[in-house]
Structures are given as structure tokens and as C-alpha cells.
Amino acid sequence: MADQLVAILMVLVAAQATVLAATVYFLRKVRRVLRVWKTLVEKERGKPSKPRKRYVVFTLACSGNPSREVIEKHVENAFTTYYGKAVLAKASPQLIFMDEAVRKGVYRVSHLYVKHLISLFTIPLETGECKCLIIPLKTTGTLKKALKIIERER
Amino acid sequence: MFTDLNVKDCSSELLEKAAALGYSALACWENPDGGGGVRVVGKKVLSPRSLEELKQALAKIPVGKTVVSVSPRDTATARWSAHDGRVDTIVMTLENIDVFDKKQFSTMKYYGKPLEIWLSDLRRAGSVHLARYYRRVNLALRMKIPVVTGSGASDWSQLPHPRAAVYFLTLLLDFPEKEALLSLTSHPYSVVAGKVGSSG
Numbered sequence: 001m002a003d004q005l006v007a008i009l010m011v012l013v014a015a016q017a018t019v020l021a022a023t024v025y026f027l028r029k030v031r032r033v034l035r036v037w038k039t040l041v042e043k044e045r046g047k048p049s050k051p052r053k054r055y056v057v058f059t060l061a062c063s064g065n066p067s068r069e070v071i072e073k074h075v076e077n078a079f080t081t082y083y084g085k086a087v088l089a090k091a092s093p094q095l096i097f098m099d100e101a102v103r104k105g106v107y108r109v110s111h112l113y114v115k116h117l118i119s120l121f122t123i124p125l126e127t128g129e130c131k132c133l134i135i136p137l138k139t140t141g142t143l144k145k146a147l148k149i150i151e152r153e154r
Numbered sequence: 155m156f157t158d159l160n161v162k163d164c165s166s167e168l169l170e171k172a173a174a175l176g177y178s179a180l181a182c183w184e185n186p187d188g189g190g191g192v193r194v195v196g197k198k199v200l201s202p203r204s205l206e207e208l209k210q211a212l213a214k215i216p217v218g219k220t221v222v223s224v225s226p227r228d229t230a231t232a233r234w235s236a237h238d239g240r241v242d243t244i245v246m247t248l249e250n251i252d253v254f255d256k257k258q259f260s261t262m263k264y265y266g267k268p269l270e271i272w273l274s275d276l277r278r279a280g281s282v283h284l285a286r287y288y289r290r291v292n293l294a295l296r297m298k299i300p301v302v303t304g305s306g307a308s309d310w311s312q313l314p315h316p317r318a319a320v321y322f323l324t325l326l327l328d329f330p331e332k333e334a335l336l337s338l339t340s341h342p343y344s345v346v347a348g349k350v351g352s353s354g
Contacts, residue, residue: 115321115325119322122319122322125311126311131309132311133311134315136315
């Protein structure tokens with residue numbers, strides 16, 4: 001009798017857990033659909049979309065060892081030359097993480113200007129004897145994920 | 155299958171980097187020996203001053219081994235190179251941009267000749283030149299002429315990442331993203347595919 005009760009209880013708990021998991025999953029899906037729908041409606045009405053941050057993970061192929069400042073300066077100059085100061089201000093690219101030992105870093109930029117930033121990686125970085133090629137690895141939505149990518153490749 | 159149709163010097167270091175960036179074929183001005191898993195063919199860029207000079211230069215080049223590109227300086231040379239079967243691509247640079255008018259593009263379309271542009275030119279162009287370049291390239295795209303993009307890299311550090319190059323073309327010249335991708339993949343590869351080269 002007791003065994004049967006325990007079995008029934010276990011089945012009930014398992015069923016409830018499944019229902020709960022399914023509800024959470026379903027609600028997440030619904031929320032995502034609603035968010036996309038809201039964005040589309042806002043776009044239709046001409047409302048500017050909320051700028052979100054994106055994290056561009058990159059690696060450097062260099063003949064020398066450029067400092068963080070050199071890379072920041074290079075990207076800023078390239079941005080101003082090709083897209084102008086206004087776009088630079090809106091994109092606000094920031095080098096938020098740089099591991100000079102493994103030559104990898106993370107750039108933070110507005111989601112609307114990710115392509116602008118990556119396109120500037122075609123401009124070779126040449127300072128004195130140091131020649132560098134910036135190679136984009138991955139674009140993520142959180143810094144945590146970006147750092148995980150760097151950690152994985154270390 | 156990324157292909158760069160304009161590399162100046164294919165040193166072993168450059169080939170190594172090209173393989174790491176995802177390039178599968180290169181056309182090189184110098185050292186077309188191959189290696190590192192990248193297919194390499196030779197490349198000749200002719201900038202003749204007259205039609206006679208072009209004909210003489212073309213007669214000296216062995217058929218089927220190198221990619222022959224012509225950077226025409228006058229209209230007669232441009233028209234001739236558009237219908238000459240030995241010429242693989244016609245290069246538009248900042249210097250010869252005036253040669254490329256609607257009639258030239260019509261001839262190129264008729265004979266299926268691709269237009270080659272160089273990223274190195276785009277990088278050094280001022281705003282006036284870039285505007286003219288933009289109008290010409292977009293005319294070519296509207297007329298459905300295959301556009302081929304070369305980097306013009308003389309060093310490994312000048313070799314762009316393909317994705318960065320696609321975005322660069324999309325944003326600077328308003329290439330549709332699909333066209334920008336084709337200009338780095340299938341269009342240049344179809345030129346290289348017919349040539350005898352060394353594969354690493």
C-alpha cells in the first residue's frame with residue numbers, strides 16, 4: 001500500500017514538474033513572439049527602436065604587440081573617416097575588454113551599428129613596425145557570453 | 155569558398171593567414187606557388203596605353219594559366235577587352251573610372267565579362283572619387299554585370315576577413331548583401347576555376 005502511494009506521489013510530482021517546465025517554455029516562446037510583434041508594430045508606427053548592446057569578440061593577428069590604446073584610436077579614426085562623427089557618436093564603440101596576452105578582445109557597440117564596426121576590420125592597422133589584422137570571431141548579446149568565447153579559445 | 159582575385163605577393167605567411175581566414179583560392183601577381191590548403195593561380199594586370207599595346211601584351215600571355223585583367227585607359231581598349239576571350243576581368247580603378255559608361259557595361263554584359271573592383275582603391279578614395287565609384291558600381295549591379303572584388307593586398311595584414319569585406323561593400327557602396335557575397339565567392343571562383351594553378 002505504502003509503495004503504491006509513494007509511486008503515485010512520484011508520478012504526480014513528475015507530472016507537475018513537466019507541466020511547470022512546459023508552461024515556462026511556452027511562456028518564454030510567447031514572450032519572444034510578443035516582443036518581435038511589438039518591435040514590428042513600433043517600426044510600422046515610425047517609433048525608433050530601443051538601442052541594444054552587442055558585444056563583438058575579435059582576435060588580433062599581429063607582427064608586434066599593439067596596446068589597447070592603439071586599437072581604440074585606430075577604430076575611432078576609421079569610424080570617423082568612413083562613417084563620420086555622427087555615426088561614431090550613435091554607435092559609441094568601446095573596447096571593454098582586451099587580453100593583450102592572448103590578443104583577443106571585446107568591443108561593445110549599438111546593435112544598429114555592428115556591421116559598421118565589423119566592416120572597419122578590413123582597414124589594416126599599421127603603426128611603425130607593428131602590422132595588425134583584426135579578425136571578428138563572434139557577436140553576442142551579453143558580455144558573459146563574449147567572455148566565455150575568449151575563455152574557451154584560451 | 156572565398157576567393158581573392160587580386161593579391162600582390164603570395165608569401166607563405168600570407169597563404170597561411172588566407173587559409174585561416176577561410177579563403178580557398180587566390181590569384182597572385184607574384185609567387186603563385188600555392189600552399190597551406192589554398193589554391194593559387196597567377197595574375198596579370200595589363201594597363202595598356204593603346205589598343206595595339208593591349209594586343210601585343212595579350213599575345214605574350216600563355217592561355218589558361220593566369221588570370222588576365224585589363225585596366226583600360228581609353229574607350230577603345232575598354233571595348234576591345236570586353237569582347238576579347240583572353241581577358242578574364244576588366245578592372246575599374248580610381249584612375250580609369252571615366253571609361254566605364256553605360257555602353258561599356260552593355261558590352262561587358264553581352265560578353266559576360268566581370269567587373270573587378272579593388273578594396274585598396276576604396277580605402278584610399280576621397281569622398282568625390284568614392285561618389286563616382288559608387289554610381290558606376292551601382293550602374294553595373296543594376297545591369298546585372300557580375301562584380302568581382304579583390305583586396306589588392308601586398309601583405310598579410312591587408313588581407314580582409316571575408317565577412318568584414320562583405321559588410322564594407324554593403325555599407326560603403328550599397329551592395330545588396332547577396333551580391334557582395336557573390337563578389338567574393340562564386341563570381342571570382344568561376345574565373346579561377348578555369349585556370350591551371352597550384353593547390354596546396
